[in-house]
Amino acid sequence: MGVPRPSAGATLLTVRNFDGRQYYLEWSLPDEPPQRAAAYVARVAGADFAHLTPLQPDGSLPPKHTLLRFDLAPDRRLRVRFLDEKFFEDKDASTSDKLRALVEHNLDNPALYETDTLYAHRAAT
Numbered sequence: 001m002g003v004p005r006p007s008a009g010a011t012l013l014t015v016r017n018f019d020g021r022q023y024y025l026e027w028s029l030p031d032e033p034p035q036r037a038a039a040y041v042a043r044v045a046g047a048d049f050a051h052l053t054p055l056q057p058d059g060s061l062p063p064k065h066t067l068l069r070f071d072l073a074p075d076r077r078l079r080v081r082f083l084d085e086k087f088f089e090d091k092d093a094s095t096s097d098k099l100r101a102l103v104e105h106n107l108d109n110p111a112l113y114e115t116d117t118l119y120a121h122r123a124a125t
Contacts, residue, residue, distance in 0.1 A: 013120060025052065037066070045104045047071070067103075073119065080118040087112050 016024040021041055028034040036055040041048055052066040067083040083103070093099040106112045 012123070023050075042100075044100055045107055047107055049103065069113070076121075078120040080120065081113040082116075083112060084114045 011027050011029055013025065013027040018024070023039040023041070025037045025039055026034050037052040038055060039050045039052045041050050043049075048070055050068050050070060052068070054062050054066075056062065069081045069083070071079050073079040087106070088102070091102055093102055103112070
C-alpha cells in the first residue's frame with residue numbers, strides 16, 4: 001500500500017526534530033511562500049502541547065506565539081487542535097505556571113480549542 005502522497009492543495013508540513021523536545025517546522029500551500037516556526041513540546045497532565053514561535057524573514061521575534069495540542073487519532077493520523085485565544089481573554093495567563101494551570105484544568109473543555117481540528121498523515125517525499 002505504501003505511504004500516501006499529499007493531495008492537490010494540501011498543506012505540506014515538514015518537521016525536523018532537534019532533540020526530542022525542540023523542533024523546526026515549515027509548512028506551505030502550492031504557490032505560496034513557506035511559513036516557518038521554532039517549536040518546543042511540553043506535556044501537561046499527560047497531553048502533549050507545542051509552543052510555536054513564528055520565524056520571520058527579517059529575523060525578528062513576534063510578540064504572539066501559537067499553542068496547540070497534538071496526539072495520534074485512533075486511525076494513526078496526527079490530530080492538531082489549536083488553543084483559542086478568546087478562551088484566555090478574561091483569564092490570567094501572565095506566567096508560565098498560570099498558563100499551565102489554566103490548560104491543565106481545561107484539557108477537556110471544548111472552549112479551550114478552536115473549532116477546527118486538523119488531521120495529517122505521513123506523506124512520501
